[in-house]
Amino acid sequence: MGSVSAPEEMALGFGGLVGDLTEVYESGRTRDLEWRLSQLRGLVRLLEEKEEDIFDVLREDLGKHRGESFRDEVGVLKKSVVDKLQNLKNWAAPEKATQAHTPLVAFPATALVVPEPLGVVLIFSCWNLPLGLALEPLSGALAAGNAVVVKPSELAPSTSAFLAANLPKYLDAKAVKVVEGGAEVGEKLMEHRWDKVLFTGSSRVGSLIMTKAAKHLTPVALELGSKCPCIVDWLDSNRDSQSTLKRFFTKPEYMARILNEKHFKRLSDLLADKRVAASVVHGGHFNPKTLSVEPTLLLNPPLDSDIMTEEIFGPLLPIITVKKIEDSIRFLKSKPKPLAIYAFTRNEKLKSRIIEETSSGSVTFNDAIVQYGLDSIPFGGVGHSGFGQYHGKYSFDMFSHKKAVLKRSFLIEFMFRYPPWDDSKIGMLRRVYRFDYISLFFALIGLRR
Amino acid sequence: MEAVTVAAEAREQLRASFSSGRTRPAAWRAAQLRGLLRMAAEMEAEICAALRADLAKPRTESYVHEISLVTSSCKFALKNLEKWMKPEKLRLSLMAFLKHLLAVDPVIGAIAAGNAVVLKPSEIAPATSTLLADLLPRYVDSSCIKVVEGGIPETTALLEQKWDKIFYTGNSKVGRIVMSFAAKHLTPVVLELGGKCPVVVDSNVDLHVTAKRIAAGKWGCNNGQACISPDYIITTKSFAPKMLDSLRKVLDKFYGKDPLRSADLSRIVNSNHFNRLKALMDEEMVSDKIVFGGQSDEQQLKIAPTLLLDAPLDSAIMKEEIFGPLLPIITVDKIHESFALINSMTKPLAAYLFSKDSKLKHLFERNVSAGGMIFNDTGIHLTNQHLPFGGVGESGMGAYHGTFSFDSFAHRKAVLDRSFLGEAKARYPPYTLGKLKILKGVLKGNPLAMVQAALGCTGGA
Numbered sequence: 001m002g003s004v005s006a007p008e009e010m011a012l013g014f015g016g017l018v019g020d021l022t023e024v025y026e027s028g029r030t031r032d033l034e035w036r037l038s039q040l041r042g043l044v045r046l047l048e049e050k051e052e053d054i055f056d057v058l059r060e061d062l063g064k065h066r067g068e069s070f071r072d073e074v075g076v077l078k079k080s081v082v083d084k085l086q087n088l089k090n091w092a093a094p095e096k097a098t099q100a101h102t103p104l105v106a107f108p109a110t111a112l113v114v115p116e117p118l119g120v121v122l123i124f125s126c127w128n129l130p131l132g133l134a135l136e137p138l139s140g141a142l143a144a145g146n147a148v149v150v151k152p153s154e155l156a157p158s159t160s161a162f163l164a165a166n167l168p169k170y171l172d173a174k175a176v177k178v179v180e181g182g183a184e185v186g187e188k189l190m191e192h193r194w195d196k197v198l199f200t201g202s203s204r205v206g207s208l209i210m211t212k213a214a215k216h217l218t219p220v221a222l223e224l225g226s227k228c229p230c231i232v233d234w235l236d237s238n239r240d241s242q243s244t245l246k247r248f249f250t251k252p253e254y255m256a257r258i259l260n261e262k263h264f265k266r267l268s269d270l271l272a273d274k275r276v277a278a279s280v281v282h283g284g285h286f287n288p289k290t291l292s293v294e295p296t297l298l299l300n301p302p303l304d305s306d307i308m309t310e311e312i313f314g315p316l317l318p319i320i321t322v323k324k325i326e327d328s329i330r331f332l333k334s335k336p337k338p339l340a341i342y343a344f345t346r347n348e349k350l351k352s353r354i355i356e357e358t359s360s361g362s363v364t365f366n367d368a369i370v371q372y373g374l375d376s377i378p379f380g381g382v383g384h385s386g387f388g389q390y391h392g393k394y395s396f397d398m399f400s401h402k403k404a405v406l407k408r409s410f411l412i413e414f415m416f417r418y419p420p421w422d423d424s425k426i427g428m429l430r431r432v433y434r435f436d437y438i439s440l441f442f443a444l445i446g447l448r449r
Numbered sequence: 450m451e452a453v454t455v456a457a458e459a460r461e462q463l464r465a466s467f468s469s470g471r472t473r474p475a476a477w478r479a480a481q482l483r484g485l486l487r488m489a490a491e492m493e494a495e496i497c498a499a500l501r502a503d504l505a506k507p508r509t510e511s512y513v514h515e516i517s518l519v520t521s522s523c524k525f526a527l528k529n530l531e532k533w534m535k536p537e538k539l540r541l542s543l544m545a546f547l548k549h550l551l552a553v554d555p556v557i558g559a560i561a562a563g564n565a566v567v568l569k570p571s572e573i574a575p576a577t578s579t580l581l582a583d584l585l586p587r588y589v590d591s592s593c594i595k596v597v598e599g600g601i602p603e604t605t606a607l608l609e610q611k612w613d614k615i616f617y618t619g620n621s622k623v624g625r626i627v628m629s630f631a632a633k634h635l636t637p638v639v640l641e642l643g644g645k646c647p648v649v650v651d652s653n654v655d656l657h658v659t660a661k662r663i664a665a666g667k668w669g670c671n672n673g674q675a676c677i678s679p680d681y682i683i684t685t686k687s688f689a690p691k692m693l694d695s696l697r698k699v700l701d702k703f704y705g706k707d708p709l710r711s712a713d714l715s716r717i718v719n720s721n722h723f724n725r726l727k728a729l730m731d732e733e734m735v736s737d738k739i740v741f742g743g744q745s746d747e748q749q750l751k752i753a754p755t756l757l758l759d760a761p762l763d764s765a766i767m768k769e770e771i772f773g774p775l776l777p778i779i780t781v782d783k784i785h786e787s788f789a790l791i792n793s794m795t796k797p798l799a800a801y802l803f804s805k806d807s808k809l810k811h812l813f814e815r816n817v818s819a820g821g822m823i824f825n826d827t828g829i830h831l832t833n834q835h836l837p838f839g840g841v842g843e844s845g846m847g848a849y850h851g852t853f854s855f856d857s858f859a860h861r862k863a864v865l866d867r868s869f870l871g872e873a874k875a876r877y878p879p880y881t882l883g884k885l886k887i888l889k890g891v892l893k894g895n896p897l898a899m900v901q902a903a904l905g906c907t908g909g910a
Binding site: 026028031065066067068070071075079097109111113114116118119195203206207208210211213214215217219222224333351355356357359360361362363364365366367374377378379382383384386387388389401402403404405406407408409410413417418419420421425426429430 | 468470473507508509510512513517613621624625626628629631632633635637640642654655658659661664665669702703704705711712713714792805810814815816818819820821822823824825826829830833835836837838841842843845846847848860861862863864865866876878880881884885888889893
């Protein structure tokens with residue numbers, strides 16, 4: 001069984017689970033390139049054969065339209081896993097480090113950087129992209145040759161159940177386990193020593209996870225999100241944002257609904273502040289029955305209001321106006337570092353100022369969210385938005401250890417490496433570190449001191 | 450001033466300097482690196498004197514392990530700075546924490562990546578700490594690079610501040626504390642810890658060369674007080690006597706008949722560590738395993754190179770990191786058994802294998818996990834700027850040296866610049882089956898779908 005019934009293992013504190021996975025990892029089977037490829041192929045098959053089921057669970061959890069589900073989850077994932085299948089052999093091969101800078105004392109030598117799996121790793125996913133945020137890192141961890149536990153978000157229960165039921169069917173159920181459950185399950189899991197933990201979620205929980213990981217010196221990667229600003233310098237006359245919204249969301253089913261009542265209430269509370277409510281210029285309707293919130297635009301809500309200090313994570317979009325667009329940079333620098341900055345502008349100077357002067361996980365000009373779908377650039381935060389990057393090769397690197405390997409022969413030995421020390425040995429060593437081999441030669445044959 | 454105030458002020462000043470953008474230009478970074486280079490060149494005598502005061506470290510060792518490493522790291526960073534900076538890599542401000550001596554190495558990476566830095570040298574080497582506090586402000590921009598000296602209260606006060614990165618070199622107990630402080634502020638950490646670094650010696654080796662290289666890595670580098678020092682040897686029962694004999698000869702040649710008097714051997718850093726090492730030797734089940742050395746001089750804090758044969762695996766000397774001049778030799782029947790023995794312990798910072806058997810080497814590379822690995826030598830991977838240096842598991846996380854130092858202190862920011870052209874309507878709601886088809890085609894790389902997407906087709910209802 002790849003999935004574990006939570007109550008049973010909970011009682012045992014997951015000791016058995018971790019022990020089993022460690023044993024499988026130590027047997028060496030997850031290291032084989034062929035095993036890794038077969039797991040990636042399993043993921044592709046899962047995405048192809050279960051596409052309809054995936055659309056269903058995403059609709060149940062988030063009311064997501066299949067178009068959005070395909071664009072942001074199934075489609076992107078499949079592309080990314082196929083990319084890993086094609087490149088894995090290169091990624092996993094030892095990389096030769098340049099020899100030029102190994103000093104003569106260590107000559108001759110071959111220097112390699114060998115990527116090796118970390119061991120048994122744990123992935124916490126998040127509910128907003130419940131499939132992608134579980135499977136993209138999983139594909140990286142498997143490509144790198146690890147045994148993996150996935151803990152899907154309990155806030156997207158249908159997707160969680162789907163993963164628990166299907167991952168064992170398509171992957172090596174002995175090496176990949178799904179553990180379902182809420183915060184208490186997560187906490188129990190963190191009692192154990194993992195070789196890496198990736199957590200996607202809030203900074204509050206991220207901090208707890210890292211504190212627990214510190215006890216075991218477990219390295220962590222935290223994907224935390226935050227308030228991602230979007231600078232708009234300029235808009236086409238025919239692309240006025242209000243009419244754009246109307247054009248997109250003509251029928252309610254085109255938009256994902258709010259996850260649950262708690263989040264629905266959180267969002268409506270953001271508008272409870274009178275000063276904020278007064279700033280609504282478009283939308284603002286909430287339907288508690290269907291948990292849907294209309295796309296809502298706010299113009300200049302007060303900067304000290306909750307909507308401007310907390311991450312919104314919902315369809316409300318405040319617009320803050322500044323006198324000069326350059327002022328936006330000062331505004332951004334006063335806030336914690338976000339996961340992404342978006343800017344719509346044709347002003348090249350503004351672009352380079354944004355890149356140079358602000359800090360964020362990523363910067364995207366003239367578009368939004370698309371950076372998530374690219375395999376060639378890293379995805380991950382900085383400062384308050386977390387640390388550790390993945391996607392594409394970066395997912396492989398996230399779950400690999402780069403082992404330095406230096407190979408020497410017994411042949412060439414230089415006496416000046418060894419004590420007892422005297423001034424002439426120091427002199428020769430100086431020449432070695434200056435790469436001054438000619439004068440070293442004279443010193444060695446006794447013509448120079 | 451109180452430790453907390455010092456820490457908070459240091460951080461505020463650095464934050465202000467960093468926000469002003471002063472650390473970002475390549476020229477600033479290069480100027481600091483040149484400052485460090487000048488410091489290493491002009492102050493060589495002072496640095497060697499401080500190391501002699503802290504550790505009685507021989508001048509040659511100081512030159513090889515400290516000065517030349519800093520110099521070559523600086524030169525390497527200067528040479529590559531432009532290249533590293535090219536594809537927009539971003540900078541954080543940070544604090545670097547150094548336990549060991551002149552390991553200014555991480556600071557070089559931090560500067561190259563354009564950070565403001567607080568350096569907290571180890572209080573265990575007070576002369577070196579004072580020297581750094583005195584010298585650094587004279588050679589680098591002191592508004593952006595500060596040295597804070599002190600012990601546990603000062604360290605704690607620093608850790609309570611919010612940093613953008615923390616780099617710590619030391620032991621795993623303190624490593625855990627550093628990481629849990631960092632967790633409060635979500636600060637990423639690099640931990641360079643130690644571990645018991647094994648040396649496996651096969652019976653087909655060039656014995657004399659092997660013994661010399663092990664001895665140089667063990668006693669020729671801080672008298673065993675380095676995180677990559679060989680911690681114990683594993684060899685076969687039949688080969689052990691030859692190995693012992695050869696090590697004895699080499700040690701006699703290196704340090705003479707009375708090693709406690711040799712000027713070429715560093716002393717133990719302080720009396721705490723001296724007593725710790727004595728206790729390791731004096732443990733009941735261990736004391737009769739000493740086959741060479743064992744002499745010590747409490748006054749001078751010196752301990753002679755000491756070899757032990759088959760100390761029990763449950764003794765303290767085989768469970769804790771030794772970090773000193775004691776070297777246990779553990780024997781096995783077949784050399785392959787060494788793998789299981791190594792893997793039964795926590796992952797070390799380095800693992801060494803001496804062998805001519807390429808099959809054994811391959812198996813070792815594949816089955817032994819360690820921060821780094823050397824075949825037929827010890828310690829020298831440190832000198833290669835192209836190799837990452839760092840631990841895994843209990844030996845730490847994150848790597849540095851050369852390019853890796855730069856990366857360790859830089860944030861790789863993803864930048865995507867799109868034009869306003871090339872709008873694919875299929876991306877946007879209202880979603881239709883036709884749009885879904887086009888999207889599927891695009892993600893698969895189907896040329897027809899790409900043309901459709903580029904033309905803004907919606908694929909019908």
